[in-house]
Amino acid sequence: MIEKSLKIYQSTKNKINALNYAMYMINWDSETEAPVGCLEERSKQLGNITEMIVSLSHKKTYVNALKDIIANKDKVDEITWLSASKEFEELEKELKVPSKELVNYQILLATSGQTWLEAKQTNDYKHFAPKLDKIITWQKKYIKYLETPNCKGYNVLLDTYEKGFTEEDYDKFFDTLRTELVPFVKEILSKKPIDDSFNKEYYPIELQKEFAKYLLKVMCFDKTKNVIKESEHPFTTGYGTTDERITCHYYDHLLTSFIFSIIHEMGHATYEKNCDPKFDDTALSGGSTMAMHESQSRFYENIVGRSYQFWKTHYPILKQTFVEQLKDISLDQFYRAINKVENSLIRTEADELTYPLHIMIRYEIEKKIFNNEVKTKDLPKLWINFIKNI
Amino acid sequence: MIEKSLKIYQSTKNKINALNYAMYMINWDSETEAPVGCLEERSKQLGNITEMIVSLSHKKTYVNALKDIIANKDKVDEITWLSASKEFEELEKELKVPSKELVNYQILLATSGQTWLEAKQTNDYKHFAPKLDKIITWQKKYIKYLETPNCKGYNVLLDTYEKGFTEEDYDKFFDTLRTELVPFVKEILSKKPIDDSFNKEYYPIELQKEFAKYLLKVMCFDKTKNVIKESEHPFTTGYGTTDERITCHYYDHLLTSFIFSIIHEMGHATYEKNCDPKFDDTALSGGSTMAMHESQSRFYENIVGRSYQFWKTHYPILKQTFVEQLKDISLDQFYRAINKVENSLIRTEADELTYPLHIMIRYEIEKKIFNNEVKTKDLPKLWINFIKNI
Numbered sequence: 170m171i172e173k174s175l176k177i178y179q180s181t182k183n184k185i186n187a188l189n190y191a192m193y194m195i196n197w198d199s200e201t202e203a204p205v206g207c208l209e210e211r212s213k214q215l216g217n218i219t220e221m222i223v224s225l226s227h228k229k230t231y232v233n234a235l236k237d238i239i240a241n242k243d244k245v246d247e248i249t250w251l252s253a254s255k256e257f258e259e260l261e262k263e264l265k266v267p268s269k270e271l272v273n274y275q276i277l278l279a280t281s282g283q284t285w286l287e288a289k290q291t292n293d294y295k296h297f298a299p300k301l302d303k304i305i306t307w308q309k310k311y312i313k314y315l316e317t318p319n320c321k322g323y324n325v326l327l328d329t330y331e332k333g334f335t336e337e338d339y340d341k342f343f344d345t346l347r348t349e350l351v352p353f354v355k356e357i358l359s360k361k362p363i364d365d366s367f368n369k370e371y372y373p374i375e376l377q378k379e380f381a382k383y384l385l386k387v388m389c390f391d392k393t394k395n396v397i398k399e400s401e402h403p404f405t406t407g408y409g410t411t412d413e414r415i416t417c418h419y420y421d422h423l424l425t426s427f428i429f430s431i432i433h434e435m436g437h438a439t440y441e442k443n444c445d446p447k448f449d450d451t452a453l454s455g456g457s458t459m460a461m462h463e464s465q466s467r468f469y470e471n472i473v474g475r476s477y478q479f480w481k482t483h484y485p486i487l488k489q490t491f492v493e494q495l496k497d498i499s500l501d502q503f504y505r506a507i508n509k510v511e512n513s514l515i516r517t518e519a520d521e522l523t524y525p526l527h528i529m530i531r532y533e534i535e536k537k538i539f540n541n542e543v544k545t546k547d548l549p550k551l552w553i554n555f556i557k558n559i
Numbered sequence: 560m561i562e563k564s565l566k567i568y569q570s571t572k573n574k575i576n577a578l579n580y581a582m583y584m585i586n587w588d589s590e591t592e593a594p595v596g597c598l599e600e601r602s603k604q605l606g607n608i609t610e611m612i613v614s615l616s617h618k619k620t621y622v623n624a625l626k627d628i629i630a631n632k633d634k635v636d637e638i639t640w641l642s643a644s645k646e647f648e649e650l651e652k653e654l655k656v657p658s659k660e661l662v663n664y665q666i667l668l669a670t671s672g673q674t675w676l677e678a679k680q681t682n683d684y685k686h687f688a689p690k691l692d693k694i695i696t697w698q699k700k701y702i703k704y705l706e707t708p709n710c711k712g713y714n715v716l717l718d719t720y721e722k723g724f725t726e727e728d729y730d731k732f733f734d735t736l737r738t739e740l741v742p743f744v745k746e747i748l749s750k751k752p753i754d755d756s757f758n759k760e761y762y763p764i765e766l767q768k769e770f771a772k773y774l775l776k777v778m779c780f781d782k783t784k785n786v787i788k789e790s791e792h793p794f795t796t797g798y799g800t801t802d803e804r805i806t807c808h809y810y811d812h813l814l815t816s817f818i819f820s821i822i823h824e825m826g827h828a829t830y831e832k833n834c835d836p837k838f839d840d841t842a843l844s845g846g847s848t849m850a851m852h853e854s855q856s857r858f859y860e861n862i863v864g865r866s867y868q869f870w871k872t873h874y875p876i877l878k879q880t881f882v883e884q885l886k887d888i889s890l891d892q893f894y895r896a897i898n899k900v901e902n903s904l905i906r907t908e909a910d911e912l913t914y915p916l917h918i919m920i921r922y923e924i925e926k927k928i929f930n931n932e933v934k935t936k937d938l939p940k941l942w943i944n945f946i947k948n949i
Binding site: 183191203214393409 | 581781
């Protein structure tokens with residue numbers, strides 16, 4: 170019996186893996202270079218692929234094979250058992266949602282990215298609001314499907330994102346942040362600000378790319394396994410341990426953006442690359458949890474990337490690249506500038522100290538969204554209020 | 560009955576389309592940027608996807624649905640009927656080959672590209688020969704599966720490539736070429752060669768890319784539907800009428816390579832882009848035949864791209880881009896140089912007159928391969944012989 174289950178499991182899993190690999194490729198293409206004109210075609214194909222994944226993984230024979238494997242821990246190898254268990258856990262949730270809705274949500278997401286990009290580039294929230302509203306509506310429905318007596322409302326989403334964490338945990342965490350960190354930030358902000366005006370000089374993108382090459386080498390970028398490209402919003406993606414890709418965004422009047430994006434994303438990429446290859450093509454691939462992932466990227470960015478020792482070695486090279494712009498800026502000035510605390514409006518450009526406040530605001534906003542206390546159209550107002558009254 | 564067949568046809572075709580779209584994305588990635596380290600993983604996934612396509616399209620219910628649609632021409636719309644007919648025609652061939660072999664061949668092709676690249680870059684034919692030999696062996700087996708009393712040997716492959724054409728046709732065609740074109744080429748080659756030494760000066764790639772931008776605009780490159788990237792060997796690929804992608808290769812000591820690649824590939828891309836969108840997602844998508852496709856690209860390259868009128872307008876811009884390198888080269892000199900006839904060794908860099916001779920040699924070599932008159936290891940020797948004795 171278990172042999173039959175293993176056979177069904179492996180042959181279905183091979184197909185699901187291939188389809189996930191296809192999704193990975195299509196999404197990477199879509200974020201980094203696909204022409205906007207093919208959006209409709211691409212969304213249709215993404216919908217078709219999602220439909221195939223859903224129909225394969227929801228098949229009774231597959232679900233039963235998973236159950237059989239989980240029940241026979243002593244008869245299967247450890248990795249298979251762990252992978253099947255993780256898949257089943259996720260599948261149990263998914264099975265509560267009608268397949269058609271899972272597919273439509275993927276199509277919605279596929280078309281939303283472009284709308285978000287247009288809205289961002291024209292600074293027009295109204296353009297994106299209808300899509301965002303549909304996403305929120307879907308998430309609220311998703312909550313309804315998944316709610317249990319022990320896990321309700323926003324907690325359903327929190328648990329999906331980082332298993333085991335609840336509003337109660339986060340409230341406690343952010344309360345500490347509010348009482349301890351906010352006064353400290355305010356104290357710093359009351360002092361004479363550090364001069365980082367050099368950061369907003371003109372930095373030709375070609376030269377930024379030249380320094381990026383150097384920096385990537387420093388961060389152990391391995392061109393046999395890594396790819397770097399540009400995208401509106403920096404991110405890391407990958408498949409298994411042999412293919413990790415990062416993006417950054419070059420701004421011609423902002424020196425530090427691409428630098429800390431590269432260091433941050435290389436944290437994610439390095440984490441995935443250094444996973445044990447025995448997890449490749451299993452549900453255990455891609456790192457353990459989102460929190461673990463982010464701990465790696467932020468360790469790289471803040472503990473390594475904003476340290477004096479790091480720049481003692483690498484600042485001379487940066488100075489060589491931007492001779493004119495940095496000629497009056499000493500290592501000490503640079504070091505202080507990249508650690509400057511300020512009321513930034515952009516999360517990904519935020520310093521180490523105010524970054525958590527962005528997360529706190531995001532959390533408070535999401536709580537209000539899923540407690541039905543704010544309408545999608547009023548989100549910008551709410552956000553500004555939070556920023557002002559922190 | 561026909562309604563049921565149409566339903567089976569459309570739902571299966573949707574899946575096959577999505578998988579073909581995935582193949583398109585994976586192959587594009589693979590040719591233009593995938594890190595070499597993920598080759599094994601990628602080949603595995605390509606194999607899985609091929610297996611899914613084969614298993615979907617070989618299903619009895621699908622084949623029967625196709626037959627039913629073809630038999631009911633009056634009950635289905637024209638596009639569906641034509642698409643089903645074309646699919647069935649190709650499927651009938653495929654069904655003669657064991658599925659497992661179709662899948663293994665795709666995996667073989669997926670891993671061969673990288674070996675070819677390595678062999679090319681190190682000028683080491685022996686490195687590629689074993690893979691090439693496997694490909695040839697597979698093609699010979701494929702011939703055996705498909706042979707009919709009326710279509711045997713190499714003709715099977717010729718018919719697959721361009722339907723209806725046989726060795727007899729090509730022999731006649733190349734005989735004319737041999738008797739008419741070869742003496743003419745020899746006559747030209749006996750004269751004082753045109754000086755095109757400027758073409759081998761140093762042309763910084765950044766400046767080539769700048770002119771490429773201009774040239775793409777001239778060729779009606781539409782960034783909402785087109786993408787350009789670099790690859791070892793220039794090619795065009797795409798999906799439907801909303802997504803056509805081309806590549807070129809920049810050589811820092813060869814001015815004309817990227818120029819004529821771009822013009823040539825934009826011929827392919829423009830042809831596909833201008834197809835009727837009603838063919839999208841059907842078997843009629845992607846242009847009618849290979850010959851028609853190549854007629855478009857070569858029309859762009861030779862009739863448009865090597866004409867005096869074209870460069871009368873655009874040569875001044877090229878001169879502005881490469882002030883130093885082209886300062887002594889007049890429009891007339893440039894025009895003569897890009898139409899220079901010479902014994903080139905590289906097909907894709909060949910002039911209009913000697914290009915067909917490359918095709919002739921390729922044809923003669925393939926004939927020998929599939930008549931078992933040459934071993935894979937001896938192909939370079941054979942090629943050199945042909946080149947010398949033309």
